[in-house]
Amino acid sequence: MATADPFSEPFGTLFGDQITVAHGSPTGYTYSGAAQPIADISLHPGSHALHYGSTCFEGLKAHTQLDGSVAIFRLNDHIARFRISIGLLRLPVPDTDLLRDMFMQAAVANLEHTPPQPGSLYLRPTMLGMDPNIGAAAAPSETSLLYVLTSPVGDYFAGGIRPLSLLLETKTPRTTPHFGSIKSGANYVMALGPTLDAKAAHGVDQVLFATSGDTTETGAANFFMVDDHRLITRHLDDSFLHGVTRSSIITMATDLGYTIEERSIPASEILERTGDTEMFLSGTAAIIAPIGSLISESGTSKIGDGQPGPNTLKLRQALVDVQSGAAADPHNWRTTVE
Ligand SMILES: Cc1ncc(COP(=O)(O)O)c(C=O)c1O
Known part of the structure; x- marks a missing residue:
């Protein structure tokens, strides 16, 4: 639970308590359709991402608006870039609609952790190649783990606006x-x-x-x-x-x-x-x-x-x-x- 103050903690060290998770395979992605409590993930020690670097992420923000609502900035553009990164790593590329649902549901589930301006809720969608195969240096991972982690944040550079x-x-x-x-x-x-x-x-x-x-x-x-x-x-x-x-x-x-x-x-x-x-x-x-x-x-x-x-x-x-x-x-x- 992110109870500490994001303005006094280093950027990226606090986490929202809900996460969205999906699993990819050659037949597509399975997603429960809802956020779940954040918990450690379990990886086979031979997972492709750990050995051959088949992993990428995104970074986008949900901002508290002047009227008290919360809005994600350039959601579609971040989804598009994430899909490009995933494709270039030859991992199974999720549909835009699935990513939209997972990004949005992660933000909804952590709404209470969205700091006031100038803070924000940083979303960190992450993709990992999961095939347990240490002989796959020249082969893509056919299975993957996709999740959207969140982090209430203040300033990236400690000290705010400074040259x-x-x-x-x-x-x-x-x-x-x-x-x-x-x-x-x-x-x-x-x-x-x-x-x-x-x-x-x-x-x-x-x-x-x-x-x-x-x-x-x-x-x-x-x-x-x-x-x-x-x-x-x-x-x-x-x-x-x-x-x-x-x-x-x-x-x-x-x-x-x-x-x-x-x-x-x-x-x-x-x-x-x-x-x-x-x-x-x-x-x-x-x-x-x-x-x-x-x-x-x-x-x-x-x-x-x-x-x-x-x-x-x-x-x-x-x-x-x-x-x-x-x-x-x-x-x-x-x-x-x-
Ligand atoms: C290497 C690198 N360049 C540029 C940027 C800026 O990209 P964006 O404006 O999409 O956050 C980032 C991200 O945060 C980055 O990691």
Whole structure:
């Protein structure tokens, strides 16, 4: 039972007490149709996911609205991305309707754990390849376990909105180029070592991966540059996660009259723009997190005056307003939890 305060506990360490669970096989998924109490799961020690990494997840949020109701932000887009990740891992892909039911029922069952703004109920749908077969390195898992876990959350970066410090990493990649768009644990553990090393050596918050000068993202968030007229972010390809927040920001910035540039971002361009361009990270967990400084081979560069810039704050407010029901929802991004 999540009775502790999500604003004082680290992000992701509290859990809702209900979970939805389904089992996949070559003939489809079986789901009881209702949430059940959260409990430990039982895995065969030879499960495919444990040995060959056939596991992925999603991350989305249900927000308390100004009128007291709760709405999931961009439910359909997260379902679509989850199905892509599952398919790329060659696991049995559940129908959209099943995922919708399971996401929604997990949110309904944990409604009482949904914190007030600016907190939210984070949903963590998870998929595991379950075939007990340690000889299946080159074969997919035909059976799977699918569940939707929830976590009442406050701020992802302890300390709320504060300018982050990043290391610009041009040598070590975050992950392999063809795997980057899958929301799979392997990608995160590959980024973990370089991130811990950068924290220890430079005291930074995160690493911005710009392998061979091609800037993509950090270990868990997308990267943007913005000034009064233009929003710049990396064009989509398989090398990084196609953030739903990224897509929301592009749409909102277009609505607000910004010119959008989705293109390659050389690391050298970032360093040239530190004086006159705002920079920020985006993600479901991070929302919009301003970058205050960058450490590179040429030393430490302050981004602007080192404080969150006006365009960053404007976009952040626009996003928070549509998530919380304070603004209209012209693109139908909110789905009421009921
Ligand atoms: C590697 C990575 N990049 C980007 C993002 C942002 O994606 P989204 O906006 O869909 O949360 C995330 C997720 O949270 C992530 O884990």
